[in-house]
Amino acid sequence: MILLRDARVVVPAPRQGDPDRVLLDGVTLELAERRIAVIGANGSGKSTLLRLLNGLRTVTSGQVLVDGLDPAMDGRAVRQKVGFIFTDPLAQLLMSTPVEDVELSLRSRIRNRAERSARAHTLLEERGIGHVAHQSIYDLSGGERQLVALTSVLAVDPAILVADEPTTLLDLRNKHLLRRVLAELEQQVIFSTHDLDVATDAERVIVVDGGRIVADGAPHETVDFYARAMTDQVRR
Numbered sequence: 001m002i003l004l005r006d007a008r009v010v011v012p013a014p015r016q017g018d019p020d021r022v023l024l025d026g027v028t029l030e031l032a033e034r035r036i037a038v039i040g041a042n043g044s045g046k047s048t049l050l051r052l053l054n055g056l057r058t059v060t061s062g063q064v065l066v067d068g069l070d071p072a073m074d075g076r077a078v079r080q081k082v083g084f085i086f087t088d089p090l091a092q093l094l095m096s097t098p099v100e101d102v103e104l105s106l107r108s109r110i111r112n113r114a115e116r117s118a119r120a121h122t123l124l125e126e127r128g129i130g131h132v133a134h135q136s137i138y139d140l141s142g143g144e145r146q147l148v149a150l151t152s153v154l155a156v157d158p159a160i161l162v163a164d165e166p167t168t169l170l171d172l173r174n175k176h177l178l179r180r181v182l183a184e185l186e187q188q189v190i191f192s193t194h195d196l197d198v199a200t201d202a203e204r205v206i207v208v209d210g211g212r213i214v215a216d217g218a219p220h221e222t223v224d225f226y227a228r229a230m231t232d233q234v235r236r
């Protein structure tokens with residue numbers, strides 16, 4: 001379970017003399033549901049919030065606890081519990097081919113090279129992308145790349161998957177495919193999205209605005225609240 005207590009993230013202004021920038025302010029959340037979506041306008045603080053959950057970013061004040069562990073103190077242990085998927089899989093694929101990337105992920109778990117390679121092939125087959133195991137990462141489609149990133153992250157069995165706008169770069173077919181894959185995972189999944197349809201896959205939707213939580217609840221209430229707020233802003 002992930003807990004945030006009065007989490008605040010402040011960064012220095014890029015220009016000297018300007019006030020510090022508050023990216024998140026007073027965020028208190030108990031994240032227990034199996035599927036949680038985070039929505040909000042561009043720059044509202046979604047990525048900042050998600051990055052706190054596996055220690056990619058740390059709080060300036062307040063607290064984040066992942067199963068009782070503080071990501072700032074126990075970063076390694078937290079990252080083993082919380083896998084992270086970026087919008088653009090190229091930001092996280094480190095090796096030239098899918099099988100090498102999954103093998104890299106498995107290195108700390110399986111010492112024997114042949115065993116590691118066999119396991120990596122099996123995991124890619126299970127995700128339906130075994131046929132591209134040896135293809136260059138750069139020659140894969142966006143959907144295939146996202147599945148490789150997911151396979152690498154899940155190879156080490158994290159209990160929680162955090163995904164920052166995982167469907168944004170995907171075409172409709174791959175979006176639906178990824179939605180299905182995420183829906184079937186046994187892990188707790190916490191994801192951000194601009195796609196309100198995708199948000200309704202979650203049982204709980206959190207709306208961020210200006211670094212604060214402005215709505216939190218069942219999708220039919222929160223998504224409507226957000227859609228109305230956005231429409232009102234355009235009308236003004």
Ligand SMILES: Nc1ncnc2c1ncn2[C@@H]1O[C@H](COP(=O)(O)OP(=O)(O)OP(=O)(O)O)[C@@H](O)[C@H]1O
Nearest residue numbers: 011014021023040041042043044045046047048049
């Ligand atoms: N290191 C930083 N220094 C200054 N400002 C930052 C820094 N990191 C993020 N920001 C700003 O914080 C705000 C929130 O960023 P964040 O990436 O969390 O937004 P987001 O809701 O994920 O946006 P989007 O939907 O566009 O991806 C943005 O205005 C961004 O420019």
